[in-house]
Amino acid sequence: MSRLDKATVLGSGVLGGQIAWHSAFKGKALAVYDIAPDAIERCRAAHDQLAAVYPSDVGADDADIAATRERLTYGTDLMAHPGTSRETLTEVTEFVLSHWARENDDAQMSANADYIKKNFLDRGRLGLQNGKGYYDCPDPAYQRPGFLDVPDISAVPDLVSSISPTEGS
Numbered sequence: 001m002s003r004l005d006k007a008t009v010l011g012s013g014v015l016g017g018q019i020a021w022h023s024a025f026k027g028k029a030l031a032v033y034d035i036a037p038d039a040i041e042r043c044r045a046a047h048d049q050l051a052a053v054y055p056s057d058v059g060a061d062d063a064d065i066a067a068t069r070e071r072l073t074y075g076t077d078l079m080a081h082p083g084t085s086r087e088t089l090t091e092v093t094e095f096v097l098s099h100w101a102r103e104n105d106d107a108q109m110s111a112n113a114d115y116i117k118k119n120f121l122d123r124g125r126l127g128l129q130n131g132k133g134y135y136d137c138p139d140p141a142y143q144r145p146g147f148l149d150v151p152d153i154s155a156v157p158d159l160v161s162s163i164s165p166t167e168g169s
Helices: 014-025 037-058 062-070 086-103 107-121 153-163
Strands: 006-010 029-033 072-075
Touching: 006 014, 014 029, 014 037, 014 062, 014 072, 037 062, 037 072, 062 072, 086 107
Parallel strands: 006 029, 029 072
Antiparallel strands: none
């Protein structure tokens, strides 16, 4: 039996929501995280549906459902979940990318994992978690008018330099 009694599910879609609900039903404390508030609300609604069918499908009683609900927390701020830190996110990211690089003997995937770790994670560029990533929030380039317009070829060097990580960023 697993000694893991707390976990965070990253993504509250159909699969993440079901994993979270059933893991909580089995006794695990689950923090459900999603970047989108509306996804969290859909997950909560799905959990209400699961609560309605678990009595007939798996023999749960009212106390089981209440305990399951008590073990679940939801949020859009990953760093606010107890036990979550930049270090845990880095470890998970490194593990997943490095694992599949080794599993598939994929040198390019390994190089990509190393690049992401060195240029983003190690430098604290965690995207929406802290407003720094490929771009700095709250003024992300994708929100500017004309972002998807095809630039003139002469603009390519400036575009590349604007997205390339620099020392100290």
